[in-house]
Amino acid sequence: MTSVDVKTEAEDSGPSGYAAARLRLLQEEAQSGPPRRTALADLTDDWLSGLFTAAAAEVKGASLIAVGGYGRGELSPRSDLDLLLLHDGDADPGAVATLADRIWYPVWDMGLALDHSVRTPSEARKTAGEDLKVQLGLLDARHIAGDLGLTAGLRTAVLADWRNQAPKRLPELQELCAERAERQGELQYLLEPDLKEARGGLRDATALRAVAASWLADAPREGLADARRRLLDVRDSLHLTTGRATDRLSLQEQDQVAAELGLLDADTLLRQVYEAARTVSYASDVTWREVGRVLRSRGARPRLRAMLGGGSKPTPERSPLAEGVVEQDGEVGLARTARPERDPVLPLRAAAAAAQAGLPMSLHAVRRLAAAARPLPTPWPAEAREQLVTLLGAGRPTVEVWEALEAEGLITRLLPDWERVRCRPQRNPVHTWTVDRHLVETAVRASALTRRVHRPDLLLVAALLHDIGKGWPGDHSVAGEIIARDVAARIGFDRADVAVLATLVRHHLLLIETATRRDLEDPATVRSVAEAVGSQGTLELLHALTEADALATGPAAWSSWRGSLVADLVKRVSAVLSGDAPEEPEPAAPTAEQERLAIEAFRTGGPVLALRAQTEPQLETSHASDPEKPSADPEPLGVELLIAVPDQPGVLPAVAGVLAMHRLTVRTAELRALPLPDGVKNEPYDSVLLLDWRVAAEYGSLPQAARLRADLVRALDGSLDIPARLAERDAAYPRRRGTVAPPAQVTVAPAASRLATVIEVRAQDAPGLLHRIGRALEAAHVRVRSAHVSTLGSNAVDAFYVTGPEGAPLPGEEAASVARALEETLRR
Structure with missing residues (x-):
């Protein structure tokens, strides 16, 4: 059925005909986009025109006008109808009200949303002068039916008012x-x-x-x-x-x-x-x-004309910024002598100058560069590479300049591989930005860290390229290494620098993942990082890149705690790279507070708890703020919960379960065993487990330490049924609808430690998750030597160093069996 047939059906059958014709139009697969919106607007015009004509016999000097989106003819299937019934004020008010009712009520009866008003031209202009949104709607006023001259007069007056009042x-x-x-x-x-x-x-x-x-x-x-x-x-x-x-x-x-x-x-x-x-x-x-x-x-x-004696319009002053680049009236443009067709470096030079000056590039200049600039030779000349580094190192102004270049296609012309990451979404709640904007944000963050490294150029280029592989299938770090080698060589870095950049891109996640998921006391962990990094200079760069990447990701990706873990790992790796290989791990000396708790736990034979508030400077990640200045007010990091308990089965699930019962969210968790202190004896036990956790209340205030300890004692002696209590709580709160989380994944990290088997868990964070993991590991009859738990947004990423009952790593097949059983448990 054609649009003409649809209109005829609507005219012949009245409101029911309009409904049928509207439905038929929306169901036509062959007609969509602008043609369907136009046809829907025309169909609605005809229907409303019929309603107006049938009801307006007693009212002269009136018209029906579409405004807003309907006035523009942009009717989506469920759009509101924005209508104005305009009258000249001479008609009987009762007759005008009756006319309005005979139009509005059929619209409502159809179930269509309606935004309506009845006004004279003077009332319409007055309301527009008082309400900007009304005035914007009237700018798109379109005649539907009635007195065309009345509509045209209002349109002319409203546009004149708008232009007069524009300043x-x-x-x-x-x-x-x-x-x-x-x-x-x-x-x-x-x-x-x-x-x-x-x-x-x-x-x-x-x-x-x-x-x-x-x-x-x-x-x-x-x-x-x-x-x-x-x-x-x-x-x-x-x-x-x-x-x-x-x-x-x-x-x-x-x-x-x-x-x-x-x-x-x-x-x-x-x-x-x-x-x-x-x-x-x-x-x-x-x-x-x-x-x-x-x-x-x-x-x-x-004022200028008065100063110049009423002469001609003055020309804005032009100040030179770089060769072929000037500042004029608050924007960066091209000098009159600039010749982009002869100067292939000019786009980068102009962009770098704009970013350094903190000024936007003029639209005319960017478009002229896009139209006339010659492509850069391969490899790039040294000046082009230096200008790129200058642009990346300018800090926050880099973003606006980069966006201007990208809007006119200059970025993909300079870096063709950029096309695959441009506007690419990241379906991860930890990430704030699309892939391409994240790369630019990382360069912005890295610009604040250039004083910490000997090669800031390599840091900034690595920041720009570290996720470039996300436009390709497979591991983005592996794909990114290949792309980074090609890009680095193309922009003129030598072989040694190309190798460093490739290493930085390939291993840009190495430090943060190792620091938060591996036992740093294990020399195998440190040696594996040292082998991957290769040199002190690369380690220095990777450390800065890690911080910049995390800060540019989102609020959940970085904290002072993660920063301290990465710094500790870097220190250990640096020692190995310097030739000072670490000795076999010995238990770290406990702090005075930890030693006090351990001694008390040995003497009493029961758990001992201590709570301590933790704060850190808040790091602002919004693109509109200064990334280099932390807030003066500390951000609550949660509460540090120290627990010492004689080593015995079931400690990890018991503690995790009690915290879940009390609605405490575990932000981070560390578990390790301490030997029996000298001079302290307690026959049933030869070691104490020390748990250093950071927790936060889901809502309300924190429970008292005495209540936590009492429940933990009951959990350890078996008189508190934690699974039943958690099940009761879950049953009392219906599940909320939302996106389906990916299933949990449990893997055995190969060659991660020679002292223990490392089992890594990635799962959707949820109350009681750590309790379920602990129970599953207990059921597998393995001993948790240490645990490293962290939460990123809604994702839990945990690593557990486990051994068999005798303290040795698990055989390969047994380790795989434990991982499979744990994964099955978490997927139920």
Whole structure:
């Protein structure tokens, strides 16, 4: 059925005909995107026009007007109808009210959302002057039925008001956009974005139309219409998939929306959404910068002209920044003598100068560079490499400059491998950014650490490339090493530096994973890291890269505790690389507090507890703040819980279970055995287990240490049924719907230690998880020599050093059997 047939059906059958025609139109697979939105708007126009005509016999001087999204003809399947009934004020108020009822009620009866108003032209203009959102809606006013002259008069007046008031209203609009962005976040980085309200979404695209209507400034047009169309297409499919008037693209609906649009998968969908959002965001940045420049020039012009005796418009001053690069009116542009077609380094030189000066690049300059700049030779000349390093080392201003280059395709021209990571989502709650933005953020963080290394250029380039392999299948570190070698050679590093960069990319996770998941007292651990790193200089660089990477990932990825573990590992590895191999491990000397607790535990034969509050400086990870300055106020890290208990079976599950019962979340956990102190005897025991854990209350206040100890005593003697208590608590709280977590994975780390078998657990963090792991290990009749537990976002990453009853590592098959049994337990 054609659009004409659909309209005819709607006209012939009244409201029921409109409903049937609307449904038929939305179900047509061959018609989607702009044609369907236009057809739906036309169909609705015809229906509403019929309602108006049938009811307006007694009212002269009235018209029905579509405003907002409906006025633009952007009707998605579940969009509101924004309508204005305009009248000249001469008609009887009762007749106008009756006319309105005869239009509004059929719309409501259809179950359509309606945003409506009844006003005279003067009332409409007055309301628009008081309410910016009303004025924005009226800018898109479109006649549906009635007195065309009345509608045209209002449109002319509203546009004139908007243009006359632009110097006042545009700053208000910009503030509204900024407030909305603060609330909703940036569309181009959100895993569950609001297509309308988030920064770079449909609201911002509409704001750009309003700026253009003011004649004060205009948005960059290239790609903007396509970006808007893509966002609208996704919203249409979201409405059809969910059957709701929603703008939030939630995780559980992304696969269906992608299928509706004919896309490969949800990642492809998100990537297209992110690309559209970046286009809108960049256009917004450029446009609002231009608005500010015009408003500043208008304010200064009378004063300048008075100073110049009323002469011609003055030319803004141009200050040189680098060869072929100048600053003009708060932006970085190209000098008149610049010749990008002869100077292939000019794009990087201009970008580096802009970032160093903390200024944006002008749109004209970036587009001229994109259109005329010659490609760099391979390998790059030394100046090009130096300018890239300068750009990466500029800190926070690097981000805006990089985005300007990327918006015009210059980044992928300089670094073709960038295309695979551009706008690539990271479906991991620990990560704040897309892959490409994370790489730039890591370079920003690394720029603050360049004083700690002898080769800051290698640090900054490694930061930019460390996740470049995420655009390829398989282990991204392995793929990234290959890409990094190619890129490093292409940009002009020598063989030795290429090898270092490849090592940094290949092992960029080595330090953090080893420090948080392995026993640093085991010389095998330290030696394996030293062998992978190879030299003191590479170790120095890897240490800085590890910190920069973690800080650029998100709030859950770094803390002073993790930093101290990495620093301790680096110190040990440095000693090995210097030729000072560590001796066989001996029990670390306990602190005075630990020794006191251990002695008391030996003497009493029962558990001893101590609680101590822990704090650390808060590290701000928002891109809008200074990454180099921690907050003056300490961030609560939780509470350190020290427990000493005579070595006996069941300690780990008992402690973990008691903490879960008391709704304490385990942030980190360390477990180790201490020998019997000299002069202290307790026949049943020859060692004490020391547990150093950091915990935080899920809600409410922390329980008293005495209550924890009493429950732990009962748990150890078997009088407290922890599994039953946890099951009762879980049954009292219904499970919340959400995304399905990947199944738990348990592996045996090969050759990780010669003193114990290392079993690594990766699972969704949940109350009682550590208790279940401890019970499973107890059931396997293995002894936990030490445990290293950490939580990243919603993911638990734990390593357990276990031995057999006699204290020796487990044979290979037995270790694999224990890992399989533990994995089966966690997957139930």
